[in-house]
Amino acid sequence: MxxxxxxxxxxxxxxxxxxxxxxxxxxxxxxxxxxxxxxxxxxxxxxxxxxxxxxxxxxxxxxxxxxxxxxxxxxxxxxxxxxxxxxxxxxxxxxxxxxxxxxxxxxxxxxxxxxxxxxxxxxxxxxxxxxxxxxxxxxxxxxxxxxxxxxxRGPAPHPANAGPVVLGVDGSDQGSEAAGFAFAFAARHRLAVHAVHAWLSPTLGPAFGPAGELGLAGQTPGLARDELSAAAAKAVHQALRPWTERYPEVEVTHEVVEDLAAKALLDRSAEATLLVVGSHGGGELRRVLLGSVGHAVLYHADCPVAVVRSPEKPEPPD
Missing domain, CATH: 3.40.50.620 (HUPs)
Structure with a gap:
C-alpha cells in the first residue's frame, strides 16, 4: 500500500x-x-x-x-x-x-x-x-x-485565505506517490486538489513526460489539439482515480494546458497553499530538481513546494 x-x-x-x-x-x-x-x-x-x-x-x-x-x-x-x-x-x-x-x-x-x-x-x-x-x-x-x-517560502497564509493544493501530474506510475502526498495533505487540511498537466504542441512534445505516459502513444502529429487535450484530460482523470476514491471528501479539479511546465505551475502557485511535484516521474518531472523547471519552482513559487521522491514503483491504494 x-x-x-x-x-x-x-x-x-x-x-x-x-x-x-x-x-x-x-x-x-x-x-x-x-x-x-x-x-x-x-x-x-x-x-x-x-x-x-x-x-x-x-x-x-x-x-x-x-x-x-x-x-x-x-x-x-x-x-x-x-x-x-x-x-x-x-x-x-x-x-x-x-x-x-x-x-x-x-x-x-x-x-x-x-x-x-x-x-x-x-x-x-x-x-x-x-x-x-x-x-x-x-x-x-x-x-x-x-x-x-x-x-x-514566506509565512503561512491565514486559513480563511488558504488556496488549493496544486499537483503537477505526468500520469506515470511514479507520480502516484506525489499524488498520494497531495491528497493526504489536502484531506487533513480540508483543502481542494487542483491537478495540472502541461503539454506543448505535438511537434515539441508534452511538457510533462512522453505522450505514452498519458495514454497518447500512437497519436499522430496531425491530431487536433482539442482531441489531444481531451485524451490527456481523460488520462489524468484515470491516473488520479485511485486517490479520488480513497479520499472522496477532497474536492478535485483537473486542468490540461498547452504551456511550459514551469510557467503553468508557477502561475498557479500564486493562489496555492502547497505545490506538489514528483522528483522521479517522467520527462520534465523526472528532472524537476535538475533543470530549469526545478529551479523555477524552487526559487520562484509563491507557496511552499513539496518534492516527493518515488524510488520504487508504488502499489495502488486499496
Missing amino acids: VTNESGGGPVVVGTDGSQCARQAVTWAVGEAAAMGRGLLIVRAARGRWPPPGADLLAAPLAGAPTTNDVILDTRQRLADLAAEVRQQNPGTVVETALRDGPPEEALVAVAEDSDAAMIVLGASGSGAFARLLLGSTAAEVARTAFRPVVVV
Whole structure:
C-alpha cells in the first residue's frame, strides 16, 4: 500500500536561526500537529566542530570564541527555540538534534534515523543553510532522502485565505506517490486538489513526460489539439482515480494546458497553499530538481513546494 508520508516518525525541520528557518519551523510544527506526529528540529554546524580528540578548552585565537563556546551557544539557541515551540504547541512532542557536517547530509541522516514523515526547509537562510537552494544541494536532499521534502517560502497564509493544493501530474506510475502526498495533505487540511498537466504542441512534445505516459502513444502529429487535450484530460482523470476514491471528501479539479511546465505551475502557485511535484516521474518531472523547471519552482513559487521522491514503483491504494 502506498504511504502518503514516508515514515511513521516525526516531521524533521532544518534551522539555522534565520527568519526563513523560523517560518519553516512554524510550518513544520503545524504539519506535525495536523498529522499527530512529533517535531524534530535539526541544526547543522558545518566547519565549526573540532576534529576528533581535539582539546575543546585549548587557547583560542585572540578575540575569537572557543569552539566549545560556539557549540554551547548553538546548543542553547536550539534548546531555546524548542522550548518556545513547546510553549506555543503544548500538544506536540518537540525534540532537537545538533549534527556536524553539511546540512543536506545532516538532515537526511536524521530523517533516516528517525523514520521521518518528511523533511522541511526554509527557502533561504544564513550560513550553510543559505546555500541550500544554490547549486546541487537541494537536488541532493531530494535525490538522497527517501522522504518528501518541503521547501517553505514566506509565512503561512491565514486559513480563511488558504488556496488549493496544486499537483503537477505526468500520469506515470511514479507520480502516484506525489499524488498520494497531495491528497493526504489536502484531506487533513480540508483543502481542494487542483491537478495540472502541461503539454506543448505535438511537434515539441508534452511538457510533462512522453505522450505514452498519458495514454497518447500512437497519436499522430496531425491530431487536433482539442482531441489531444481531451485524451490527456481523460488520462489524468484515470491516473488520479485511485486517490479520488480513497479520499472522496477532497474536492478535485483537473486542468490540461498547452504551456511550459514551469510557467503553468508557477502561475498557479500564486493562489496555492502547497505545490506538489514528483522528483522521479517522467520527462520534465523526472528532472524537476535538475533543470530549469526545478529551479523555477524552487526559487520562484509563491507557496511552499513539496518534492516527493518515488524510488520504487508504488502499489495502488486499496
